[in-house]
Amino acid sequence: MLRVAVLISGSGSNLRALLEAQAAYSDSYRVVGVLSDKDASGLEHAREFDVPTTIVAPADYTDRASWGDGLVEAIEAYQPDLVVGAGFMRIIPPNAVAALFPRLINTHPSLLPNFPGAHAVRDALAAGATETGVTVHIIDEGVDTGPIIEQRSLAVLPGEPEADLHERIKTIERELLASVVDGIAVGRISLDDIAAARRGTNPEGTDA
Numbered sequence: 001m002l003r004v005a006v007l008i009s010g011s012g013s014n015l016r017a018l019l020e021a022q023a024a025y026s027d028s029y030r031v032v033g034v035l036s037d038k039d040a041s042g043l044e045h046a047r048e049f050d051v052p053t054t055i056v057a058p059a060d061y062t063d064r065a066s067w068g069d070g071l072v073e074a075i076e077a078y079q080p081d082l083v084v085g086a087g088f089m090r091i092i093p094p095n096a097v098a099a100l101f102p103r104l105i106n107t108h109p110s111l112l113p114n115f116p117g118a119h120a121v122r123d124a125l126a127a128g129a130t131e132t133g134v135t136v137h138i139i140d141e142g143v144d145t146g147p148i149i150e151q152r153s154l155a156v157l158p159g160e161p162e163a164d165l166h167e168r169i170k171t172i173e174r175e176l177l178a179s180v181v182d183g184i185a186v187g188r189i190s191l192d193d194i195a196a197a198r199r200g201t202n203p204e205g206t207d208a
């Protein structure tokens with residue numbers, strides 16, 4: 001059973017999907033702890049499933065590096081095999097990325113490398129994209145630049161408001177994320193292999 005820690009900042013619907021899918025995936029993985037950078041409403045899902053929570057607020061630290069150390073310490077307290085960013089709206093400091101690579105993954109609401117950053121759905125609409133989707137990727141030192149694990153696409157509807165499009169993306173995002181976590185748990189997906197493949201195409205790249 002793969003021990004999973006989840007990082008959230010918001011409503012936590014992806015977290016909830018992971019919690020609900022555990023049984024459907026025959027308990028191949030288990031969410032053992034949920035961490036947030038603030039008192040996010042999504043922590044309620046963890047409490048409902050009796051999963052412990054930790055808040056690691058940047059304001060409680062003197063600088064980003066010490067927040068990164070605090071984050072890693074709080075994560076490692078749950079002894080996770082995998083750490084999942086599920087709507088964690090902070091850039092994770094390089095020292096924390098280095099400590100956790102490649103077992104730190106993230107879900108992002110666009111087809112990366114298109115539309116990285118905090119406003120991916122808005123940016124896709126502004127660019128007139130006719131197709132967008134969701135990407136689950138390993139986190140590296142960049143912003144949404146890490147090795148891609150899996151993607152799903154969907155068509156943008158003409159005149160579709162940002163909130164509606166994001167909700168449709170989140171519907172497939174929740175399924176994809178749980179499927180990827182199960183895939184890692186059962187050995188269908190190897191984060192080490194995906195990270196190594198990236199190194200092969202980018203010899204200058206750093207990974208830890």
Ligand code: GRF
Pocket residue numbers: 008009010011012013014015042086087088107108109170173
């Ligand atoms: C997701 O679309 C995630 O990819 C993005 O923010 C959203 C979080 O949704 N970064 P939720 O908090 O899981 O409902």
